[in-house]
Structure formats: structure tokens, C-alpha cells
Amino acid sequence: MAQYEVNKTVKEINERIRTGKAVVVNAEEMIAIVKKEGKVKAAQEVDVVTTGTFSPMCSSGLLFNIGQQPPVMKVSKMWLNNVPCYSGIAAVDAYLGCTEPSEDDPLNKVHPGRFAYGGGHVMEDLLRGKAVHLRAEAYGTDCYPRRELDKDVTLADLPNAIMLNPRNCYQNYNAAVNLTSRSIYTYMGPLKANCSNCNYATAGQLSPPFNDPYYKTIGIGTRIFLGGGIGYVIGEGTQHVQKPQRNERGIPENGSGTLMLKGDFKKMSARYVRAQSIIGYGISLAVGVGIPIPMLNEEMAWFTGVSDADISMPVKDYGYDYPNGIPRELARVSFEDLRSGEVMVNGKKTATVPVTSYKMSLEVADKLKDWIEKGDFLLTEKVEDIPSF
Template sequence: MAGASQTLRTIAEINERIKKGKAVVVNASEMTEIVRREGKAKAAREVDVVTTGTFSPMCSSGLFFNIGQSGPVIRASRIKLNNVPAYGGIAAVDGYIGATEPTEDDPLNKVYPGRFHYGGGHVIEDLVAGKSVHLKAESYVTDCYPRKVVERDITLADLPFAELLNPRNCYQNYNAAVNLTSRTIYTYMGPLKPDARNCNFATAGELSPLFNDPYLRTIGLGTRIFLGGGIGYVIGAGTQHNPKPQRNERGIPLTPSGTLMVKGDLKGMQERYLRGISFLGYGCSLSLGVGIPIPILDEELAWFTGVADSDILMPVKDYGHDYPNGIHKILAHAPFSELKSGEIKLDGKRVPTVPLTSHVMSLEVADKLKEWIQQGKFLLSEPVEPIPSR
């Protein structure tokens, strides 16, 4: 880990430079080259902000919404959107739909049990795309809520409130998955062929937000971010957040570690950066674009944002036997640069690798955020509460 260094600028000073159009903003891959070429001291003096980005499946995501009332009123205890169950046990006409909840009558489920292809993530994408979604809400009757059923087609514009609220996004590192059994298995990491004939992985590497600020020095409650093509905010640690993983000398965790809970107004998002997806034989999820700006306050942050793909080691785990049985064995650590190249070596065997994260879209997210900052449309925010990271 780099030692703490003298502050060169504050977030308030960076925001003033952004407002005047003078801020120097680069994406995380560009910063890697600058630090490699110029060193961390010069990079820290020259660069104000580094933008990061990822576009990856983020299963722990969902939408809080309110369907509104028209007389007679209802207490919607059971809600479905396009026949995908949502949680209605909140109050009146509030609901929450999770990205991985499948539709109850998916035709694939009838042919291949468990192999859903439409779910909550697709409903969220359809709403953002302006499509109509079929709403059905049911309830028992009370004196104050006399209506039993509401059924109609709605669009995002019809919802008085629609807030993407994701309990766990942006894993700081994650497993690369292989299957050591003799049969193909179907997982949230995608289909895995027998005898380790493929290795699936999910991260944006040197572009990934939490690899560029591994100790979350600049990321906490209130951090403004790019979320799904709109503006979002970090609201704390995500579920399964591990603040004290084993790390390498750059502070990069060697196991799944930091996560973020985030939120943003769905009505400000774009379908390009928010896609419902399906994993054959497993279920459905949501691929989401997230970008976080890292202010370069000192040399240490410049050094952290200079992280390269070769610095990132991902744990390779067996999803055929070990993972489903709660065995936390790590078969090897694979450099992300090798995973990204298309193959790794595992026990002397060449194993093809398959990314679940789109590098092209991750770079686009980082560059879109860079553009917003350069145009003065996006200012940085001070975290009001830190997220534990040591």
C-alpha cells in the first residue's frame, strides 16, 4: 500500500475548476498509462478527476415504485408487473420488484424447469424504454381500502415514484468460475462446461470503480455517481460488504470484498445502460452501467487510480462442487490481464475464458461520465459518512 501523502486539492476546489471548464479529467485506463509514463507525483499534479465505469450483471438490484391511487382506493398487498411478482408488503400502493424475480408463467419454465428468461430486470428495462407494462394489484378489503383489484397497463410516466434502489452493486473483486464436475452446470455466472472447459468472470478490471479507490477514501454516503445512464448516489455499504479482505501490495482485494448500496431516479435513466438479462438454466438478472468519479486529492489516490489489469488477481473457484456446498477453496488466482486475453492456465491446462462484463460498455460509461464532468454537467460530492474499508 502507498503511504499517505500531502493533499494537493480538495473536492470543492475541483468543483470550481469543473465549473470554469478547467478540470483535467481522464478515464481510468488513461490514468493507468499516465502513472506508468509520468509517475504518481506528476500524475497527481496534472489530473483532477479519474472516471471509472462498469457494465456488468448486478443481481442485487431492484425498483421501489408507487402505482398511485384512483378511487376506490386499494392496499396493494400482492403486485405483479408483466406477471413478475413484486413485493407489496410495504404500505398502500408502494412496491419493490427485484431484478432476479422471474415471471410466473415463463414458457421456458414449462419446457426447462428453472430456465427463466423474463423477470424483474426486464420489467425495469421495459419501463425505462417507455414500453407499457401490465399491472395487477390485489388485496383484502378494509374500511379504508375497499378495493380488491386494480388491473391496467402502465408506463414509467404513469408512476408517481420510481427509484432504482440496489442493495449490492459494484463488487470490488469477484470469483472467476469453473466447473470441475463431469456435467455442464447452469449458474448465475453462466453455463459452465465440465472438467473446467471454460472459466467465466465478471469485472471491468482497471476501469472498475472500487479497484481505483480500494480503501474507499472518496466513496461513501452521498457520493454522486453515474447510474444507469442517469444520476445516482451511493447510500452506504452493500449487503455482503467485507471491509477487511486479504489484499495485495496495491490494496487490491484477493477475494470478493467491497460492495455498494446505490439509488437513483429511474425516470432519468437510459435503456442503453440498463438491460434485463437471462442466464440459461439459472434465471434472470440486470446488467447495469455504474460510473464513479475519483477525485485526485493527493499522490496516493493517483497511485491507486494507476492500477493496471495485471495488478488485479481474481480468485478461481469450482462452482460444480465447492461453491454449492459452501466450500471456500480458491483453486488459483488469475491475473485479470490473462482472463481478458481469452484464456488462463489452470493446473497446467489452457482454459478459455468468458467475460460477463462488457469492456466496451464499461469504457463507454467511464467516457460518458468524463464528458459530463468536462461539460460542467456533473459535479463531485463529498461523502458525508465513510464506508468501512480497513
Template structure:
């Protein structure tokens, strides 16, 4: 394949350092490609800033709380009352965003209304609050301490990273409920007989819609993560590299995902928020922005994707999903979802977003501003992520 336009990441970075790079948000790029065509847009635009802010259940914090005499090898750890996995090393632990306490007082009064979980611990730490750290150990000659209990802040932790196994889904289901009773899901409560349709992703702003074949995103890609700087460290844990796609390369199902990490001490709690989902539990809303270098007209074409180009599968979460049935009821576009109403089984149905479009645009805009200010350079992947 030959291209009329050819750029390199190194060339684009030089333009960023000189303050000459042309950076557009993904929403702005839709208009640019429509007006200019992909070749001229590729010549004029250097970087497209994408963004999403949505509940991402597969998230968590890897942390090290440091030693104090006498030293210990923690066997059981709770932070903020939330169990953390301690089978890593002496004072390393991992707390998942969806982890819950054994006893949640609010849940006893109103089943399914979870008040506090791992995501809340993460947000509290980012807000500068102190949380209770509790540890238990069996004791050894080299690690004699058997217990530890103290209050800690983010500053007290020797190491704290947001380490998320599966974020940034490339497309996702539109959830409906075809049963005669309300069902409670990670996509929110779903009314009976498909009286609402809940959807996620940020449409044309969403990172993996703008690089559907992952041509510029891979191991080592620098990203905006939670208000700070993070990195892609590989494919997410449910990454599907070969989904069925439409003519623009957009997957017609939940497909690509990313594993990401970043230093929490450089993050902003505005872009990392705990979420309590009625009847389901706890999740973590994460702001992620990925810069897409416009290396050629193909990348200009891909980043010109619009909400109307994105088809999303409709799935029944009342019967099919819980029973592992993969049936797709049909497709609706993101543009239709964004209008507030979609047609399900021939009937108008209220469409309810799980993703904040306003915050997604803010993430993309913040990333754009950092690139324009020369504070955020692009990286080339050291290893690609498989995508057919």
C-alpha cells in the same frame, strides 16, 4: 502521512464549473501514472472516471403506482406478470431484478431458459413500453378498494427508483467447474473438467479497484447510474471491509460492495439491460460510473492500477461453491483473463467474460464527458463506508 499534493473536492468542483478540470478515464490514468509518476499525475489530473457494465443480480425497482378512487392498500402486486413485494405501504412496491413469474412458457419447454423476469419489466418500462399492473387487497374502511388492474408506463408511475442493495463488487471469482458434468450458474454455464473459466468485473476501469480503501466513496457519493444520476447510499449487503489484499491494496477475494439508488425517469435503457442466464434465471446488467477525485498522490497511485495488478481467485462452482466450501484453487490476473486464456490446473482454459468491457469503457467515457461539460459535480461522502 504528508502529501506533496493536496486538493479538495470543492477546489476540483470550481475547476469543473470553469471548464478547467483535467478528467481522464481510468484506462487513461494507467498510462498517465506510468509516464508521469504518481506525484506529477496528482498535480495534473483532477478526476478519474471509472465504469462498469455487468450483470448485478442484487438490483430492483422501488415504485409507487398512485391512488385512484376508491383508494386501496395493496396486499399483493404483480407488474408485467412478475410478483412484487407490497408489504411497504398503500401503493408502494418493490420488484427484484431476479424475480420470475410463476408460469414461464419458455421454461416449460426448455427448463432453465427463463424468458421474462423482474429485470425485463425494468427494461421495458425504461424503453417506454406499457406493462400490466395487477393488485389485490383485503379492503379496509380507509382503503376500501379490493382490486386493480391496468396498463402502466414509467411516466404513469408516481415514483420509480432503481434501488440496488448490492452492486459494484470489488473483485470477484473466476468460476470453473471441476465435475464431469456441465453446471448452470449465475456466472453462466460451466463446462466439465474446467474447460472454461467465466469471470466478471471491468478490470482497471472498475470503480472499487480505483479506490480500494474507499477513501472518496461513501454515503452521498454522486454516480453515473443507468445512464442517469444516482447516489451511493451505503455499503452493499455483502460488503467485506477487511479482505486479504495484495501490495497495491487490491482485495484477493470478493470484497467491497455498494448500495445505490437513482431516479429511473432520468435513465437510459442502453445502460440498464435484462439478462437471461441459461439454467440460472434472470439478472440485470447495470452501467455504473464513479468519479474518483485525485486529492493527493495516494489517489493517483490507486487510480493507476492496471489489469496486470488485479489478481482474481479461481473457484470451483461444480462442487465447492454449492456446498459452501471456500477453497481457492489459485489466482489469475485480469490481464490474463482478458487475453482469452488462463491456466487452470496446468491446462490452458478459455476465459469467458460476463462483464462488457466495451460498455464499461463507454460508461467511463460518458461520465468523463459530463464532468468536462460541467454537468456533473463531485460530492463528498457524508459518512464513510468501512474499509480497513
């Protein structure tokens, strides 16, 4: 078992939060503290480091219940604003995926693949207090005789509304370019021909999993900022890579860990849950996620001292290689280089374009910091590890 000069517990940190004595900094601020004071003193001085990201997270959605009204029904098909929901769960439970497009999307009829409205927009509309049109069908049974339902509903009308996201917060990801001679349209955004732009994701030094690369404190049961409300980590997300290749700081070299998250949708805010129409690709949802990292020891201080210069990402071709399953790495660039606005790929200077908002990611980290400093948010200990070795 590792021996540390600094040893704190979550219980002790929570007591400092309750009494207003906790020292809380965001991940950007922690970089300078670790650099100046060293990891041991930083761990002694700081109690919590807040992280944040605000990025398109396609594997997100809404688990909801519409309630019953006489005569009762067992829904087999459901639509919200003509966006199909999955209803094979229970009588009036359904799941709305953020990427599901509307069946009558006018833009898609004119330009196939260029969706203008979908599940993410329904979610944002609900958070903004708008009414959405509910249409449901059923085959009818003796105990559930109703066959049709047609009405407008608001978020307040839904007995239950839970954001349930199977895969959020990628620990690292590709930077995307296009080596073909035509522009292409991807989930990373439009990529111009001949390697003219390089699009990249994640919040770098602010990103939650970069600040706890081995999931020492993040696990099942971790309380988090989710969409402007409080949520929880409920496990590793889909496509989670357990044993990625890492650099000397423990940072994965490629796309690796992911998180499965849930939270009370009714307590979220449209500022931190925003629909996105990605031209030529489809619908997504930008979600704000902030995770507090308790400074239990100097190892955690070292991890949270990570900077953009410590993070590298692979540049990959989305014109031919990616769609054909070829994992060729064209270049390796630091996140610091990506944020500079220009990188070298195949000997060519290429403009960089973020699909994650660093400004909003910092706002998420600072919002969580404010909650903790005011005593409105206490940390939780994970009840089960997320695999990382």
C-alpha cells in the same frame, strides 16, 4: 495524519469543473499517465479520474409507487407483466426485484430453471416506453376499500420510480470453472465440463472500487453515474467484507466490498439498464455504474494507476466446491491473463469468458467524463465513510 505533496479539495476541483479548466481522464488513460509521470505529477496534472462497469448485478431492483385512484386501496399483492412485486411497504408502494421470474414464464414450464422473462425485463420495458400490465389485490379496509386493480401502465404513469440496489459493484470476485464431467448452469453463466471454460466478472482496471480500494473518496453521498442517469452511493452493500486480505497495492485478493446504490429510474436509459436471461439459472440485470475519483493527492493518483496486471482473482470450482460451501482456490490469475483469452488451471489451458462488458464499461467511464468536462456533473464529498479497515 498522512502528509502529501499534492493537496486538493473537492470544492476546488468543482470550481475547475465549473470554469471548464478541470482535467478529466478515464481510468484506462490514467494508467499511462501515472506510469510516465509518477504519482505526484499525475495528481498535479489530473483533477478527476472516471471509472465504469457494466455487468450483471442481481441485487438490483425498482422501488415504485402506482398512485391512487378512487376508490383507494392498500395493495397486498401486486404483479407487473405477471412478475410478482413485494407490497408489504405501504398502501401503493412496491419493490420489484430484477431476478424475480414471471409466474407464467413458458420457458420455465418446459425447462425448469430456464427463465425467459422476469423483473429485469419489466424494468427494461418501462425504460423503453412500453406499457406493462399491472394487477393488484387487496383485502380491503374502511379507509382503503378497493380490492382489485387491473390496468396497463407506463413509466410516466408511476408517480415515483427509484432504482434501489442493495448490492452492486463487487470489489473483486471469483473466476468460475467446472471440474465435474457434465455442463452446469450458474449465475456466472454456463460452465462446460472438465474445466473447459473459465468465466469471470468485473471491469478490472476500469472498475470503480479497484480505483479507490480503501474507499477514501467513495462513501455515503457520493454522486455517481447510474444506469445512464445520476445516482448516489447510500452505503455499503449487503455481503460487504470490511477487512479483506489485500495485495501490496491495496487490491482485495477475493470478493470483498460492495455498494448500495439509488437513483431516479425515470432519468435512466435502457442502454445502460438491460435485462439478462442466464440460461439454466434465471434473470439478472446488467447495470452501468460510473464513479468519479477526485485527485485529492498523490495517493489517489497511485490507486487510480492500477492496471489489469495488478489485479488477481481466485479461480474456484462451481461444479462441486462452490455449491457445497468449500472455498478451495484452484489457481490465482491476473485480470490481464483473464482478458488474454486463456489461463492455466490445474495444468490445463482453459478458455476465458467475460460476463462483464469491458467495452460498455469504458463507454460508461467516458460518458461520465464527458458530463464532467461539460460542467453537467459536479462531484460530492462523502458524508460518511464506508468501512474498509
